[in-house]
Amino acid sequence: MRIIVALFIISVGIFGAELTQAKIKALAKKGQKIAEIFCKNLPKVDKSGSIEQIQKEIKNSNSCSSLSPRKLKAVAIYLKMGVDGSSKKLYKEVPKGAKCPVCGMFVYKYPKWAAKMVVDKRSYYFDGVKDMMKFYFFDGDFPYDRAKISQILVSDFYTLEPVDAKKAFYVIGSNVYGPMGNELIPFKDEKSAKEFLLDHKGEKIVKFNQITPQMVMALDGIKME
């Protein structure tokens, strides 16, 4: 019984910490702006210290003009965590005339599904992971050499940020359809994929190396030996 309670507390702790990640990110960004506008010569803080400790350090250094407790906390979070450089969304780099080499559709019309593969310095754009995987698996049908692939990117379903396809998690069998019907829905982390799976009645989560040609063709209702 004690073990179950302990596991519950740990899982809640981890889950809770993960959930506030978005808020921490937003506060750090706000803190950076506040620091640029209201502060001069911010102290070098010990990043292993708590937020409260860093807040005290900032206050004692008198480097910021009077800040409200909320603003002070944002600056402390900024100093502790730093700010992630927001990556350019994948769809923003899709050229207007780029067509999916598998289905022939214009990729810019389906921005949230954009995927990209760089082969021998040439960029190919796809209107979904399913078509990208067809291109990847059936290279005999398409004139390219798989050995020359230098980059594969997919768009995270929630944030539309570009994610390395080999590190992404994919949900199959959900009730969300792409421009070409059933899709492999990409996510940057497993937690997002799990939440999506529950929300949208997905069947399972797979990693890039677990995807098979049979799996891809089955999305179109085609059985492969």
Next chain:
Amino acid sequence: MKSFFHFFRLFFRSELKKHIDIIALSAMMLSILTAVMVSMASYKEKLFNEIDSKPDFILKNSLSNGSMVPLDWMDKLYEIRGVSDIAPRVFVDFNGFKLLGVDFLEDNPNQNLSKLIKSINLKEFLSKNYLLAKRENLKNSQIKIKNQTFKLYPLSKEQEALIPQNTLIFPIDKLLMLFNLDENFVTDIAFNVLNDDEWTMVEDKVNSLSFSSLAVNKKDMKKAYSQMFNFKGGFFLTLYLIVMAIFALILYNRYSQFQSYDKRVVGILRGVGWSIRDILIFKFLESALVVGISFILGVFGGYLILIFNTKLVGKIFFDDFKVAAIFDGATLFSILLIYSVIFFASVLIPVWKIAITQPKEAMN
């Protein structure tokens, strides 16, 4: 072929007086119709563009009218995947102005405001008692609110265009302090959801945050305005009916003319050997010229009305909604279609009826 067009030119010139009457009447009617229809299309486009720049969602407290939203809900929003650019907002009505308080340090989900905030010197703006507004909305370059004087921040015309009419924008903390409002409550919270496939799910999750949390998305807002335009469209339907009635009169007028002069002309043409097809082409070209001239004059007149009286039908929609007339091809094409179909029918059907009778009979 050359003699055909030569005859057509001579005949059109000889009938010019009759044509001028019809062109004048049609152009006048078309100019009013164009002014009204283009004006409606311009209002609709401007309004929908404004909605497009708004945040994807607004979280409200549906407990009672004017209920404030607890700021804690903002933390809960951060927990919903797919939600971004969360911004609390405070609205206060003051002397006919809408005072809007926004956090200038957060990413704003409103595209226009986000662009505006990025374009100003935040350090200067936040260090003094500045506000953002359209210059034309304030008599002086400053305003006194509750013993505090706020100066208008200098903006270019392009920047001013990003601010709604009669709206004064303040830093949210200053506005809360000014009206002695609880800093833990705001009027609403705006946010974006980047992937619109997730909108329904996010809306469900937001609505279940609390028994009184209510998420309103801009697609629903657009739908509501579309319905309003459809309702107001009833007014324009009446105008259409008037147009139809006038065209019916033209039809009657032209048909009665065939009883005498035109009937004889068709009969003579048949008598000198013209085929039914040639007569129909001849009359079609004659009508096409009249339709073309009257349509061009009508559209030109319609745009003149719009340019010199921009508020012609403005009051039907919104009192303070100035809008420039747009070139709306679809509207103009539908006007041309309605006009030309009725006009051609009014000319070609009677001509065809006469042309198929014996020339001798037609001339009698």
